[in-house]
Amino acid sequence: MKIGDTVNGYRLITRPCNEDAGKSVWAFAERDGTEYFIKRFLEPKRPQAGSGASARSRELRLAECRDFERRHSEVGEALRQRRSDSGSGNLVVPLHFFVAGSTYYKVTEKVVVADADPTSFSAKEKLVLLRTLALSVRVLHGIGIVHGDLKPTNVLIERRPDATAFHPAKLIDFDDSYLTGRPPAPGVVGGDQLFGAPELLRYMREDPGVPAGALTVAGDMFSVGLLAHYYLTRRLPDHDSEFGVPGEAVAAGAALAFDERLPAATRDLLGALTSREPAARPSIDAFLAAMDDARLCELAGSPLPATPAASSRPSGSRLHMPSFEAPPPGRSAAEAVRPPDGAPRRSRLKINLGGGDHP
Amino acid sequence: MNGYDQYRGNLRYAVDIVMCIDATASMGPVLDEVKRSALRFPERLQEDMAQKRKAVSQLRLKVIAFRDFADYADDALQESEFFTMPGEADKFEAFVRGLSPVGGGDVPESGLEALAMAIRAPWERGLDRRRHVIVMFTDAPAHPIGTPEARDAHTYPAGLPRDSDALLEEWGYARSQQALMENSAKRLVLFAPDASPWDGIAEEWNMTILFPSTAGQGLEEFEMGEIINTIANSI
Numbered sequence: 052m053k054i055g056d057t058v059n060g061y062r063l064i065t066r067p068c069n070e071d072a073g074k075s076v077w078a079f080a081e082r083d084g085t086e087y088f089i090k091r092f093l094e095p096k097r098p099q100a101g102s103g104a105s106a107r108s109r110e111l112r113l114a115e116c117r118d119f120e121r122r123h124s125e126v127g128e129a130l131r132q133r134r135s136d137s138g139s140g141n142l143v144v145p146l147h148f149f150v151a152g153s154t155y156y157k158v159t160e161k162v163v164v165a166d167a168d169p170t171s172f173s174a175k176e177k178l179v180l181l182r183t184l185a186l187s188v189r190v191l192h193g194i195g196i197v198h199g200d201l202k203p204t205n206v207l208i209e210r211r212p213d214a215t216a217f218h219p220a221k222l223i224d225f226d227d228s229y230l231t232g233r234p235p236a237p238g239v240v241g242g243d244q245l246f247g248a249p250e251l252l253r254y255m256r257e258d259p260g261v262p263a264g265a266l267t268v269a270g271d272m273f274s275v276g277l278l279a280h281y282y283l284t285r286r287l288p289d290h291d292s293e294f295g296v297p298g299e300a301v302a303a304g305a306a307l308a309f310d311e312r313l314p315a316a317t318r319d320l321l322g323a324l325t326s327r328e329p330a331a332r333p334s335i336d337a338f339l340a341a342m343d344d345a346r347l348c349e350l351a352g353s354p355l356p357a358t359p360a361a362s363s364r365p366s367g368s369r370l371h372m373p374s375f376e377a378p379p380p381g382r383s384a385a386e387a388v389r390p391p392d393g394a395p396r397r398s399r400l401k402i403n404l405g406g407g408d409h410p
Numbered sequence: 411m412n413g414y415d416q417y418r419g420n421l422r423y424a425v426d427i428v429m430c431i432d433a434t435a436s437m438g439p440v441l442d443e444v445k446r447s448a449l450r451f452p453e454r455l456q457e458d459m460a461q462k463r464k465a466v467s468q469l470r471l472k473v474i475a476f477r478d479f480a481d482y483a484d485d486a487l488q489e490s491e492f493f494t495m496p497g498e499a500d501k502f503e504a505f506v507r508g509l510s511p512v513g514g515g516d517v518p519e520s521g522l523e524a525l526a527m528a529i530r531a532p533w534e535r536g537l538d539r540r541r542h543v544i545v546m547f548t549d550a551p552a553h554p555i556g557t558p559e560a561r562d563a564h565t566y567p568a569g570l571p572r573d574s575d576a577l578l579e580e581w582g583y584a585r586s587q588q589a590l591m592e593n594s595a596k597r598l599v600l601f602a603p604d605a606s607p608w609d610g611i612a613e614e615w616n617m618t619i620l621f622p623s624t625a626g627q628g629l630e631e632f633e634m635g636e637i638i639n640t641i642a643n644s645i
C-alpha cells in the first residue's frame with residue numbers, strides 16, 4: 052500500500068511506515084471525511100484462487116488464516132461487549148477488520164495525541180494518567196485478556212479539545228493480545244522485551260520451566276510496574292549491567308533498583324508489581340486501590356540523577372521524550388536525591404497491596 | 411569488547427542481513443548512495459538497536475549484486491559471503507566499493523534469481539533469537555524466475571526454484587514444511603517499483619514490505635536515512 056491508494060474505502064493520506072510496527076505497516080487514512088489509523092498485517096496471507104500452489108500449501112495457509120481470524124474476533128468481540136464498562140472508553144478497539152486481496156487490515160480511530168511530555172506532568176496529572184491506563188487494563192483483565200505489549204508507544208496521551216488540564220491515556224494495539232494462559236507459540240508470541248515480564252522472556256527462549264499456561268494477566272502487571280516507574284521518573288528501574296532488560300534481571304533473581312526519590316510506598320508497590328513470581332504481583336484492581344493519592348506520584352527534590360550504565364530508557368515512542376537531565380554542576384547524583392537534612396526519606400503513605408487475586 | 415557485546419544479556423540476538431543490489435546501468439545515479447548507505451549501515455544499526463535496548467550479539471552482512479542473465483551471463487550475479495561485523499568490516503567495504511553500474515540491457519532484470527539466492531543463504535541458526543532480513547534495492551521489474559534464456563546461461567546457479575510458486579514455498583509461511591527461511595526470524599524489505607513481480611510478492615508473501623519506487627528512476631525518491639531506518643525497524 053502506498054500514499055494515495057484506497058483500500059476498502061480508506062484512502063491513505065500518509066506514507067506507510069514500519070516504525071514501532073512489529074509485524075505490520077501502518078498509515079493514516081480518510082473515509083467519508085473522517086481520519087483513521089490503518090494497519091496492514093504482514094502475516095498471514097490468504098492464498099488466492101488460481102495460483103499454482105499445491106492443495107496442501109493452500110490448506111496450510113488457509114488454516115493459518117482461520118486461526119488468525121479467530122484470535123482477532125475473540126479479542127475484538129470481547130472488547131466490544133464491554134464497551135460500556137468504566138475504562139473501556141480509553142481502549143482504542145478495532146473498528147474494522149477485513150481482508151483485501153491476500154492481506155489483512157485493521158482500522159481504528161485516529162487518536163489526536165497531546166503535545167505533552169507525560170514524564171513532566173504534575174503529580175496529580177500523573178495520577179490521572181496511571182489510573183486511566185489502569186482502568187483500561189482492568190477492562191482487559193476482567194474478561195481474561197492479556198494485552199501482551201504494554202509500553203509507552205502503546206499508550207497514547209490524548210489531547211482533549213477542551214484543553215483540560217488532565218490527559219487520559221488511550222491504550223492501543225491488541226495485536227499481541229491473547230486469552231490468559233493461552234499465548235501463541237514461543238516463536239510467534241509478541242511483546243517488547245524491554246517491558247516484558249520474566250516469564251515472557253523465558254517462554255520466548257523456550258525455557259521448559261515456563262509452559263504456555265504460565266503467561267497470564269500477571270505478565271501485564273509487570274509491565275504496568277515498569278510503565279509506572281517510567282512515567283513517574285522518566286526512566287526504567289536500574290539493574291545490574293549484566294542484563295539487557297529489567298525482565299532478564301528479574302528472571303535471574305537480580306534486584307531492580309527503583310528511584311529513591313519516589314515515596315517508599317510507591318517503591319513498595321512497584322517492587323511487588325515487578326516480582327519474579329507472577330502470583331506475587333498485585334492485580335490491576337489492587338493497583339487501582341493502591342494508586343489513589345497524588346502524593347504517591349511525587350518526587351522528592353527536582354534534579355534527576357545521572358544515567359547509570361544499565362538504566363533503561365525506551366525509545367522510538369510517539370510520545371515526546373525529553374533528553375535526560377544531569378544533576379546540577381558540583382552535585383553528585385546521590386546528593387541530588389538526598390533531602391536537605393540528609394536524613395533518609397520515609398513516606399507516611401501506606402499501601403495495602405492485596406496481591407495474588409488475578410482473574 | 412566490541413560495540414555489540416555491551417548489550418549482551420541472557421537473551422542473545424543474532425541479526426543476518428542480505429542486501430540484494432541491482433547493479434545495472436539505470437541504477438548508476440543512486441548506486442553510490444546505496445553503497446554509502448550499506449557502508450553506514452552497521453554503525454547506524456548499532457545505534458538504533460542500542461536505543462531500542464535490543465541485545466545484538468552478532469551482526470552479519472552479505473551482498474548479492476545482480477544484473478541480467480539474459481543480457482550478459484558473466485556478471486549477472488556477484489555474491490559475497492556473510493561478513494561478521496565489525497571484525498570483517500574491511501572485507502564488506504571492499505566488496506561493496508567494487509560494485510559498478512553496468513549492463514543489464516533492457517528491463518526486466520534477474521532480481522528473482524538474486525532473491526532465490528538470498529533465501530538459500532547460510533543463515534545463523536543458533537543463538538536465542540534471530541532476525542534474517544533480505545533487502546532488495548532495484549528500480550526495475552524482474553523476469554519470471556527460471557526463464558529458458560536465463561537457465562541457458564553458463565553461470566546460472568544450479569537448483570534454483572523452477573517457478574514462482576516453488577519460490578514462495580522456499581520463502582515459506584508459518585506452517586510451511588518446505589521453507590528454507592525461519593518464519594519467526596525472516597523479513598523481506600523491497601525498495602522496488604510497484605510492478606511485477608514485486609507488487610505480487612508484497613501481496614502474497616508473508617513478512618514482506620514493499621516501498622514502491624518509480625521504475626527506471628533509480629530509487630531517487632528515497633532518502634537514504636529513511637531506507638536505513640526502515641531496515642532497522644524491521645529488526
